[in-house]
Amino acid sequence: MSTATETPDLDGAFPRLTDSQIAVFAARGERRPVQAADVLFRAGEPVGHFFVVLAGLVAIIDGAGPDEGVVRVHGPGRFLGEIGLLEGQAAVFLAAQSPHVYLVVQGEDLSKDMSRYLVDRIESDPRIEVLLNTEVRAAEGDKAIASVVVEDNRTGEQRTLPVGALFVFIGAKPGTEWLAGTLALDDRGAVLTGHAAADSGRARHWRHLAREPYVLETSRPGVFAAGDVRSGSIKRVASAVGEGSMSVRLVHEYLRETGASADR
Numbered sequence: 001m002s003t004a005t006e007t008p009d010l011d012g013a014f015p016r017l018t019d020s021q022i023a024v025f026a027a028r029g030e031r032r033p034v035q036a037a038d039v040l041f042r043a044g045e046p047v048g049h050f051f052v053v054l055a056g057l058v059a060i061i062d063g064a065g066p067d068e069g070v071v072r073v074h075g076p077g078r079f080l081g082e083i084g085l086l087e088g089q090a091a092v093f094l095a096a097q098s099p100h101v102y103l104v105v106q107g108e109d110l111s112k113d114m115s116r117y118l119v120d121r122i123e124s125d126p127r128i129e130v131l132l133n134t135e136v137r138a139a140e141g142d143k144a145i146a147s148v149v150v151e152d153n154r155t156g157e158q159r160t161l162p163v164g165a166l167f168v169f170i171g172a173k174p175g176t177e178w179l180a181g182t183l184a185l186d187d188r189g190a191v192l193t194g195h196a197a198a199d200s201g202r203a204r205h206w207r208h209l210a211r212e213p214y215v216l217e218t219s220r221p222g223v224f225a226a227g228d229v230r231s232g233s234i235k236r237v238a239s240a241v242g243e244g245s246m247s248v249r250l251v252h253e254y255l256r257e258t259g260a261s262a263d264r
């Protein structure tokens with residue numbers, strides 16, 4: 001094929017990959033030397049593999065009918081195969097430039113606070129390495145994160161993980177220690193409201209009132225809680241915003257009931 005010239009890929013069916021894209025495939029595929037007249041694949045074969053031309057030229061030949069002839073010629077960098085592969089599964093490979101994920105868990109058991117189906121998916125994914133009893137101690141890097149130092153919280157042993165990104169999942173624990181002597185909280189520190197507040201040990205404030213707490217009202221009449229901090233909340237932005245607007249309405253209700261002015 002050395003005398004042939006490459007055909008432009010006018011319809012995009014045989015895209016030319018970048019060096020970094022080829023490197024991703026190279027890490028998972030195999031290099032295969034071919035000789036002139038070797039056949040890489042035939043029309044109608046089951047799809048499941050593909051080729052990337054690294055050197056030389058590869059011809060697509062139309063073998064149907066009596067006039068067999070070269071339809072296209074492709075050079076280095078060209079993707080040869082079912083284009084759907086490049087858009088589907090292969091695109092996942094291309095996107096996963098960092099195919100290893102560390103899941104750092106402070107506790108000793110992944111399933112304690114996580115749904116079983118999610119635990120199963122994580123444990124069956126070879127790209128995810130779960131580090132239990134582990135805490136992040138430092139993020140290192142110049143302009144971007146290059147590594148993260150983690151520590152085993154039982155032994156104090158430290159380890160440096162070569163990572164390019166760090167996703168911090170925080171925000172699940174309410175910062176309500178300062179409220180503990182004032183409002184009724186549940187065993188996780190979230191503020192009790194509505195019936196739960198009325199039933200709590202701090203319900204004495206309600207004894208002289210002829211009504212139950214409003215749905216977002218706490219163990220203290222006229223004090224409301226909305227969003228994540230509230231015991232039993234949905235933990236979603238939309239519900240937090242909704243509860244916020246409900247609280248405003250309930251505050252007005254409380255002020256009307258007590259005869260106080262909303263301007264105070």
Ligand SMILES: Cc1cc2nc3c(=O)[nH]c(=O)nc-3n(C[C@H](O)[C@H](O)[C@H](O)COP(=O)(O)OP(=O)(O)OC[C@H]3O[C@@H](n4cnc5c(N)ncnc54)[C@H](O)[C@@H]3O)c2cc1C
Nearest residue numbers: 168169170171172175226227228229234235236237238240
């Ligand atoms: C990692 C993560 C991912 C999430 N992803 C999604 C998602 O994809 N979709 C979704 O709908 N929800 C998501 N959520 C949940 C969502 O963020 C919360 O439900 C929502 O932010 C709750 O709003 P909030 O106003 O109740 O609380 P927050 O957003 O936590 O706001 C409370 C504010 O009060 C401040 N504060 C705390 N204590 C005091 C104090 N003593 N004095 C003054 N200010 C104080 C805090 O600094 C904070 O700014 C996610 C939550 C986390 C943690």
